[in-house]
Amino acid sequence: MVNTDAILLVQRLRAEAARIGFAATGIAPATDDPLRARRLEQWLADGCHGTMEWMETRLDHRRGPQSLWPAARSVIALGMSYAPAADPLALADHPERARISVYAQGGDYHDTVKKALKGLARWLVAEAPGAEVKVFVDTAPVMEKPLGEAAGIGWQGKHTNLVSRRHGSWLFLGAIYTTLDLPADAPHADRCGSCRACQDACPTQAFPVPYRLDARRCVSYLTIEHKGPIPHDLRAGIGNRIYGCDDCLAACPWNSFAQAASANRAFLPRAELAAPRLADLLTLDDAGFRRLFAGSPIKRIGRDRFVRNCLIAAGNSGDVALFGPVAALVNDPDPVVAEAASWALDRLVSVMPVP
Incomplete structure (x- = not known):
């Protein structure tokens, strides 16, 4: 049965997310994904994480949202654009200059994205009394990119980063886990094709x-x-x-x-x-x-x-x-x-x- 109230809540949620600065919003179920977990386990077993031991020590929590928080029912995946105005590769032919990744040339995205996530989470709790929420941005064992794909805001490209048809590769990702059972979006299809x-x-x-x-x-x-x-x-x-x-x-x-x-x-x-x-x-x-x-x-x-x-x-x-x-x-x-x-x-x- 279609839950009209939940559908309307999600519509208002998208509008509020856009108002406070998020360029992309999607909803995914909070259930764990066994295939995603197996791929992560193999990647770690092959040592591809290098010295990032923190990825290994909290592997159990990275298996999926409910492995981290069993009460979670839905994930709200969000993206905030940092699309650059200038060519990111412009300094390639200027070896006397230092190249700093586009995302790090401005303010710390952790602060900006987390502040917006908290604001949206407060709004959601006010709109749905009794709902519980947790917010995450790159500092917890959360697989933001696979969740973004599951929520339909983009797909993980061949470079393993999320790609959006509208925002390209320039999205900072965050997530809100909630105990609310929200209608989910369809996962995003892979659009890389034969491109390499x-x-x-x-x-x-x-x-x-x-x-x-x-x-x-x-x-x-x-x-x-x-x-x-x-x-x-x-x-x-x-x-x-x-x-x-x-x-x-x-x-x-x-x-x-x-x-x-x-x-x-x-x-x-x-x-x-x-x-x-x-x-x-x-x-x-x-x-x-x-x-x-x-x-x-x-x-x-x-x-x-x-x-x-x-x-x-x-x-x-x-x-x-x-x-x-x-x-x-x-x-x-x-x-x-x-x-x-x-x-x-x-x-x-x-x-x-x-x-």
Whole structure:
């Protein structure tokens, strides 16, 4: 039997979500998905998560919404657009500049998305007294991308990220779990077809097969999650990317439908992060790093990991003008920074003209 009240509630919910800044809203059942869980188990068993132990330690909760919260009946999957106005790959031919992933050039999305999720959750509880809710944005064992596909707001592309026909690859995802039994949307069909643009664009060949990412080779993982020295055989592929990578996302043809005007203003790039000079970033001490990246998601990786990334980019740059800033870091107190500086120095020396 059709629950007219629930249908009307979902209609109002979509309107409220759009009002507070969400570009996409969908509903999925909260039941666990055994196939999704098996795929996750195999990915972890193969070690594709690298040193992200937190994915393994809470595997049981990642199996599905009800594994995390048995009382859940529905998932409200939400996406907030951060579609860029500028070409994400514009700095590829400017090795003296640092490339920061589009999503990290503005304010921290965790804060913006969570605030909106909480506001929508409060609205839902007021509209449906007695309902219980939990909100999640990238900090809990929640599989946002498969849930987004199940809720019909997009599909997981061959690069494993969610793709929307309307918003392309540029969506921050969040979820509200609720005890309400809401009418679900149909899962989104896969629209990748024979395209392999995202796989071909990857600078470190991080996709062994379509729909499977080996994080150990991914530039985003290496520059953000990985704490130790970056493997030497992957350094050249990193180029001048110092925090994250947009290449597989930017290559997706579906981005031609994404409109920058729909992006949340909180995610607009800060001028000092749109095209920073490597020479300036290499001189940052801890206090300077904290000042520059206050309110940015970049702050969480800390000065040492960040400068390590900048040194890899400096070594790849072929810019001998960076010799001085790099040499100053060879004796850095952090051994990972010092090793990266020595590597970068050797690379720069190799391209210096013979007097």
